[in-house]
Amino acid sequence: RQSLTIGLIPADGIGREVIPAAREAILAVQSELPQVKFIDLLAGWETFTRTGTALPRETVQALKEDCDCALFGSVSSPSRKVAGYSSPIVALRKELDLYANIRPVSSVSADRTQPPAVDLIVVRENTECLYVKDEKLIHTENGKEARATRLITERASTRIGKIAFELAKARSRKLLTIIHKSNVLSVTDGLFRESVRAVPGLPGIDGRFDDVTIEEQLVDSAVYRLFREPQIFDVMVAPNLYGDIISDAAAALVGSLGVIPSINAGDNFVMGEPVHGSAPDIAGKGIANPVASIRSAALMLRHLGYVSAADKIDKAVDDTLAPAEILTADLGGKHSTTEVTDHIMGLIKKQYN
Ligand code: NAD
Ligand code: K
Ligand code: MN
Numbered sequence: 001r002q003s004l005t006i007g008l009i010p011a012d013g014i015g016r017e018v019i020p021a022a023r024e025a026i027l028a029v030q031s032e033l034p035q036v037k038f039i040d041l042l043a044g045w046e047t048f049t050r051t052g053t054a055l056p057r058e059t060v061q062a063l064k065e066d067c068d069c070a071l072f073g074s075v076s077s078p079s080r081k082v083a084g085y086s087s088p089i090v091a092l093r094k095e096l097d098l099y100a101n102i103r104p105v106s107s108v109s110a111d112r113t114q115p116p117a118v119d120l121i122v123v124r125e126n127t128e129c130l131y132v133k134d135e136k137l138i139h140t141e142n143g144k145e146a147r148a149t150r151l152i153t154e155r156a157s158t159r160i161g162k163i164a165f166e167l168a169k170a171r172s173r174k175l176l177t178i179i180h181k182s183n184v185l186s187v188t189d190g191l192f193r194e195s196v197r198a199v200p201g202l203p204g205i206d207g208r209f210d211d212v213t214i215e216e217q218l219v220d221s222a223v224y225r226l227f228r229e230p231q232i233f234d235v236m237v238a239p240n241l242y243g244d245i246i247s248d249a250a251a252a253l254v255g256s257l258g259v260i261p262s263i264n265a266g267d268n269f270v271m272g273e274p275v276h277g278s279a280p281d282i283a284g285k286g287i288a289n290p291v292a293s294i295r296s297a298a299l300m301l302r303h304l305g306y307v308s309a310a311d312k313i314d315k316a317v318d319d320t321l322a323p324a325e326i327l328t329a330d331l332g333g334k335h336s337t338t339e340v341t342d343h344i345m346g347l348i349k350k351q352y353n
Contacts, residue, residue: 003035007070011044013278014288015073021290021341022297028348029309043088045076055088076278098264101126105250123164124243157195164237175234178216256330258289261296272296289328316347
């Protein structure tokens, strides 16, 4: 690769305050990257209110034709139905076939000789389940009735299973937990579970995953155990909705949604994205935690093979979180987005001296 072209889609709310921090982190490690170029792209609720579309065609086209990867901030989706509006992040995941949402959740021990208390990865299927958004409202004699389609395919479950297996294999504990509810949803969750379980036996994969332990947990008890004994989990693989909920829940264990990164990955494209939303309660105040976005940039670079650059970003973040001196309000601190970002950038630059 001669150059690395990165689409930037801050979208709404605090996305606009934290994506610039992710951009700075990439610039701080650019000596280890091919020529970096950024392309600013529009999407989101504000774009919708101005232009009538939440995901302009030019954005999708630029991502497909000009970009090697992208960073997405967060979108403000109204919780009521608005004619013509549809969430651009859900659409982008489908449009670019970013079928795996990989969400590492780990704590940083104040005593750095101790292993982190929480160290897990949620691997969320990113294209189907209830997020196919096939919903219908009908009027019956007894009032309104709403129905939704929940799609689970063998193809999507197998490919997310493979990603999860590969991640588990690369970790020291090599434990994969399949999250499902097939005691009740035996057909849909049953297919998910069976498809993931079949991965080690797939043609061409035989033997490669021999040392990975596979366990399973019903989703409700998985959340309970996650809160009581998070150390029992290593890599968790889940259908779309369970994965969404579990990763937000896991965020509570490490202090804040503001520190949890993710990537949306497909076979040909990767998009970094903080797990949090647009946080309207704090948007515009300059106090959003930039760590989730900065870590998302590192996760994206790592996925693209720029491991040493990603390590430097992650180390600077850990060396900021562990002493707990320069923190935003969500982590009990009183520093601004800019102050925390500047501090992390300083710690990245130090590693090149
Ligand atoms: P949220 O993640 O925006 O916020 C939840 C809570 O966490 C809020 O109190 C918020 O202040 C706090 N928080 C989140 N990120 C933070 C950060 N970086 N620093 C400090 N505090 C942070 O979830 P919500 O309030 O349920 O949703 C708000 C909007 O975001 C909704 O319109 C929702 O649809 C949207 N949303 C978008 C995405 C996405 O873009 N992928 C994901 C989730 C929610
Ligand atoms: K987000
Ligand atoms: Mn979510």
